[in-house]
Amino acid sequence: MWRFVFFVALLVILGIAVRFTPLSRVTDQEWLLATLEHLRDGVGQSWWAPVALIAAFALLCPLGFPITPFWITGGVLFGVVEGSLYNLVGSVLGAGTSYFFARSFGRELIEHLVGDRLKPFESRLNRRGFWTLVGTRFLPVPFPVANFGFALVGVRIPAFVLSTLVGMVLPVGVWTWFWTTLADAAAGKPGVNPAHVILALVPFLLLIFLPQAYMARQRKKRYREILQGRAGRSNRGGRD
Secondary structure (H helix, E strand, O other): OOHHHHHHHHHHHHHHHHHHHHHHHHHHHHHHHHHHHHOOOHHHOOOOHHHHHHHHHHHHHHHHHHHHHHHHHHHHHHHHHHHHHHHHHHHHHHHHHHHHHHHHHHHHHHHHHHHHHHHHHHHHHHHHHHEEEEEEEHOOOOOHHHHHHHHHHHOOOOHHHHHHHHHHHHHHHHHHHHHHHHHHHHHOOOOHHEEEEEHHHHHHHHHHHHHHHHHHHHHHHHHHHHHHHHHHHHHHHOOO
């Protein structure tokens, strides 16, 4: 219980810090891009820069830090190809450390509270839920929440790692491509014109809005099913 309380308290403290301290500037994309422009020519060429970026994924993701600033950093500093590679490695590593962090501090409490009732769900999820896990990476679910949730409900390590790797390839590539193109256009890089920005913007917007539309459709479907269920019970009750 105390380990779980520590886990929750740490996340709350970090959330307050990100919201009300200078750390909040890291989530300000305009400030982040302006800062990265100053770092691109110097830090981006340093041998330790990729190591520092991947280490930031591993250390800060378990603390609930948002992942998108890391993706933007990787794209702006290293370009589309190298940036996508470093962002993908960092994302999988950050997801893994988040998984073990949550499993170490919260899994025992969940088992104590739920007991054997969780086992059938875990079995179905591990046996048939691989593509469900992959699909979760496309939904507007915060990265830390997904990782913590998978750990707490007992998703097995191989399924978690493989589904994270498969599910993050497209989002990482699209985000890195878009922000790299946007930064190049803002810096006036030769060969980058508005057409390149639009070309990168289209999949970026699709990746954002299509999952939201899917979730809205699923909510409406579920709502209709609930109404139909209530109507069916009412009709049976009236006949009785």
